[in-house]
Amino acid sequence: MDKLSIIVPCYNEQESIPLFYSAVQKVMKTIPDLSYEYWFVNDGSHDNTLNELHGLHQKDPEHVHFVSFSRNFGKEAALYAGLQAATGNYIVVMDVDLQDPPEFLPKMYKLIKTGEYDCIGTRRVDRKGEAKFKSFLSDMFYKVVNRISNTEIVPGARDYRMMTRQMVDAVLAMPEYNRFSKGIFSWVGFKTKYLDYHNVERVAGESDWNTWKLFKYAMDGIADFSQxxxxxxxxxxxxxxxxxxxxxxxxxxxxxxxxxxxxxxxxxxxxxxxxxxxxxxxxxxxxxxxxxxxxxxxxxxxxxxxxxxx
Incomplete structure (x- = not known):
């Protein structure tokens, strides 16, 4: 039987965690031939995120696992830790705020199961609900980085993607300290199919990614994949x-x-x-x-x- 590892980075997400778990559980029950595990990664949260993870683990120790950092190391480090902890032959990365629709999981699994693709990714076709200035900066980033870099980064692409074990092992073989996962996922290659969807707003809480942090993240991406x-x-x-x-x-x-x-x-x-x-x-x-x-x-x-x- 195939096994799916669900990687979920968390930073101050005490309100979103139970909602996320409930929503994904409903979807996973519709895929009976697939075993699964959750790997929540607590990225040095200051709220009750860790307590929520303890509660979920006690409630469902068979499926729910977590890693808790000694401090905040950033989402990229959390994603890398989750990939290292995953034991499944398929791995999916998801945001805990439910901006990554869990309903896509059955379709993603069905497509990747055919063996035709190594990765089933997702991309937003619009940014409805986001600040116009932030959307403008995001669009400009994709235009600039794809113009000056040899590594193509698909506009609107999310970290939400299901990958084969072979692709994940290739990603883990790149232990660079400054990580830009969108670029790394593209750089390692492998055949990828993207599923389009409209923007979904957070189910709870507030995003920690303000305009300045996104700008610094974009500069890191340019420095990592372009000279x-x-x-x-x-x-x-x-x-x-x-x-x-x-x-x-x-x-x-x-x-x-x-x-x-x-x-x-x-x-x-x-x-x-x-x-x-x-x-x-x-x-x-x-x-x-x-x-x-x-x-x-x-x-x-x-x-x-x-x-x-x-």
């Missing part, structure tokens, strides 16, 4: 150098053609210095971003630390 920022820094430096050389010769020629003319005032000089200084700082910052990621990686610290596991 375009480094190339931009090179072009900025080259362009600035060429312009300065042209300006240098222009000043010399003007001096010989009209020795009595005043050549640029102090205000122009200050602007030029600020411009070149700003460009230099920008390029140094881009280099620092990549060097910082290398520094963190070579320290070889664990991606997460487990405090409790059941």
């Amino acid at each position: 375009a920022p480094l190339n931009i820094a090179v072009w900025i430096g080259t362009t600035s150098f060429i312009i300065s050389i042209i300006g240098f010769f222009a000043v010399i020629i003007r001096h010989f053609l009209d020795p009595d003319s005043s050549i640029f005032g102090w205000a122009s000089l200050v602007c030029i210095i600020l411009l070149l200084g700003g460009l230099q700082l920008l390029c140094i910052g881009i280099l620092g971003k990549y060097l910082g990621r290398i520094y963190i990686q070579v320290k070889n610290r664990p991606i997460y630390i487990i405090k409790e596991k059941k």
